[in-house]
Amino acid sequence: MTDVPTTSGSPAESSPAAVRYSPLHSIHEQLGAAFTDFAGWMMPVRYSSDLAEHHAVRAAAGIFDISHMAEIHVRGTDVGAFLDYALAGKLSGIALAQAKYSLLLNEAGGIIDDLVTYRLADEHFLVVANAGNRFAAATALAERAADFDVAVTDESDDYALIAVQGPVSRAILEATAGLASCATPLDELKYYRETAATFNGHDLIIGRTGYTGEDGFELYLHVDAAADLWAALTVAGEPLGLVPAGLACRDTLRLEAGMPLYGHELNLNTFPVQAGLGRVVALSKEGDFVGRAAIQAGPDAGARVLVGLAAEGRRAGRADYLIFNGDTEVGVITSGALSPTLGHPIAMAYVDPDVSEVGTELHIDVRGSRIAASVVSLPFYKREA
Amino acid sequence: MAEKSELQYTAEHEWVLVDGNVATVGITDYAAGKLGDIVFVDLPKVGDTVALGKIVGEIESTKSVGEIFAPVAGTIVEANDAVSGSPELVNSDPFGEGWLVKIEFSELPSMLSLDEYTALTGD
Numbered sequence: 001m002t003d004v005p006t007t008s009g010s011p012a013e014s015s016p017a018a019v020r021y022s023p024l025h026s027i028h029e030q031l032g033a034a035f036t037d038f039a040g041w042m043m044p045v046r047y048s049s050d051l052a053e054h055h056a057v058r059a060a061a062g063i064f065d066i067s068h069m070a071e072i073h074v075r076g077t078d079v080g081a082f083l084d085y086a087l088a089g090k091l092s093g094i095a096l097a098q099a100k101y102s103l104l105l106n107e108a109g110g111i112i113d114d115l116v117t118y119r120l121a122d123e124h125f126l127v128v129a130n131a132g133n134r135f136a137a138a139t140a141l142a143e144r145a146a147d148f149d150v151a152v153t154d155e156s157d158d159y160a161l162i163a164v165q166g167p168v169s170r171a172i173l174e175a176t177a178g179l180a181s182c183a184t185p186l187d188e189l190k191y192y193r194e195t196a197a198t199f200n201g202h203d204l205i206i207g208r209t210g211y212t213g214e215d216g217f218e219l220y221l222h223v224d225a226a227a228d229l230w231a232a233l234t235v236a237g238e239p240l241g242l243v244p245a246g247l248a249c250r251d252t253l254r255l256e257a258g259m260p261l262y263g264h265e266l267n268l269n270t271f272p273v274q275a276g277l278g279r280v281v282a283l284s285k286e287g288d289f290v291g292r293a294a295i296q297a298g299p300d301a302g303a304r305v306l307v308g309l310a311a312e313g314r315r316a317g318r319a320d321y322l323i324f325n326g327d328t329e330v331g332v333i334t335s336g337a338l339s340p341t342l343g344h345p346i347a348m349a350y351v352d353p354d355v356s357e358v359g360t361e362l363h364i365d366v367r368g369s370r371i372a373a374s375v376v377s378l379p380f381y382k383r384e385a
Numbered sequence: 386m387a388e389k390s391e392l393q394y395t396a397e398h399e400w401v402l403v404d405g406n407v408a409t410v411g412i413t414d415y416a417a418g419k420l421g422d423i424v425f426v427d428l429p430k431v432g433d434t435v436a437l438g439k440i441v442g443e444i445e446s447t448k449s450v451g452e453i454f455a456p457v458a459g460t461i462v463e464a465n466d467a468v469s470g471s472p473e474l475v476n477s478d479p480f481g482e483g484w485l486v487k488i489e490f491s492e493l494p495s496m497l498s499l500d501e502y503t504a505l506t507g508d
Contacts (some may be wrong), residue, residue: 034419049421050448054447316425338445340447
């Protein structure tokens with residue numbers, strides 16, 4: 001066994017001050033979670049079995065602590081124009097209570113972060129960034145705000161974020177004691193919309209959003225009320241099949257759903273169009289935005305593009321494994337696993353454009369063995385409507 | 386299933402049960418727990434000659450890949466077909482039904498006691 005770390009000498013012990021803990025950490029410990037360092041946070045990787053947690057989210061529901069995510073508020077009279085300049089999408093165009101997936105680009109067209117942005121009020125947006133990109137995103141937004149009448153405030157330390165994901169999610173929230181005053185009733189809340197609510201008197205933002213490919217909700221609230229909300233959701237959810245779910249199954253769930261993960265499918269050297277995210281960049285919007293000139297020029301001809309790969313058997317290609325067409329290296333895997341839902345290996349990979357057509361037969365080098373794999377369309381898994 | 390105190394251990398998180406000149410090899414519960422749900426096990430064939438410390442197989446979980454090293458030099462006399470078909474046995478019973486291979490050896494290297502291994506993992 002090689003890649004099993006021992007606990008002695010781990011970063012957690014040598015520099016405890018550098019490690020961040022979720023406001024729900026003691027709950028995870030009580031539940032017997034195994035932990036992993038994720039972007040400097042000690043987060044639950046699994047509670048019992050990541051396969052069981054994965055299947056529970058597809059069949060019933062899982063509750064995730066994703067408090068490591070970053071919450072950056074933008075308020076002011078210029079907020080729409082500012083976000084249109086600072087981000088790749090046309091955020092001024094979204095309705096009150098709507099959410100939108102967007103990208104924060106640099107001048108070269110590279111991706112600083114991928115984000116979900118909610119319009120909480122006419123002049124108030126909430127930008128949710130990845131934990132590992134919190135400071136890069138907050139800094140870029142603050143710098144870009146210089147010529148606009150807006151205030152950018154990173155309020156991440158005040159927020160806990162709990163996701164309830166799976167087909168019975170709505171029933172769980174509706175049965176949760178203390179959860180009340182939804183401005184929009186949950187049965188009317190559409191996908192990628194948010195509503196204000198309260199939990200035992202604490203303000204709550206509930207987004208019908210997620211990262212699993214299932215119906216579900218993300219609940220933003222103050223850290224002080226997080227443990228009580230987790231407990232109340234658990235009490236309501238357990239009879240409906242809710243289980244605590246860790247980051248391991250979150251990763252296999254999002255991979256099956258074909259959703260990119262920053263640092264794997266997305267990075268500073270990747271253009272959105274390569275990642276299949278060309279539609280996220282609103283080139284038709286008026287005015288300049290950071291990265292526009294580079295995006296219009298586009299990546300180099302022959303730049304690799306993101307595809308899905310499917311293989312047979314149980315041996316999965318994983319991140320950094322190379323893709324071959326005959327003896328020619330034509331790409332590299334960015335995420336890969338044995339799909340728990342589909343039962344065969346799946347991967348996302350960047351490949352040369354001439355081998356990116358669906359149906360193309362390629363090979364994955366799995367530690368010296370060549371495994372046949374076919375290019376397939378994304379997502380690998382789509383829930384029934 | 387043998388008592389954990391009767392087993393010997395390696396720094397690569399394997400356990401060894403010695404019976405005469407045959408060593409039964411598995412991975413520890415600590416290693417299985419760190420790997421997560423095991424979904425694929427690749428074992429050597431009966432009759433293969435293995436050298437001390439060399440890679441003889443692989444264990445894959447949903448999240449990662451671990452290599453199996455030969456804790457003793459010798460010849461594979463049995464490979465656990467049950468774990469090839471049901472890799473989850475390595476999680477559910479790592480010291481019992483989840484054993485991996487039996488190696489016939491002529492010389493037994495020095496390995497760790499349970500106390501020494503436990504000190505290593507910090508559990």
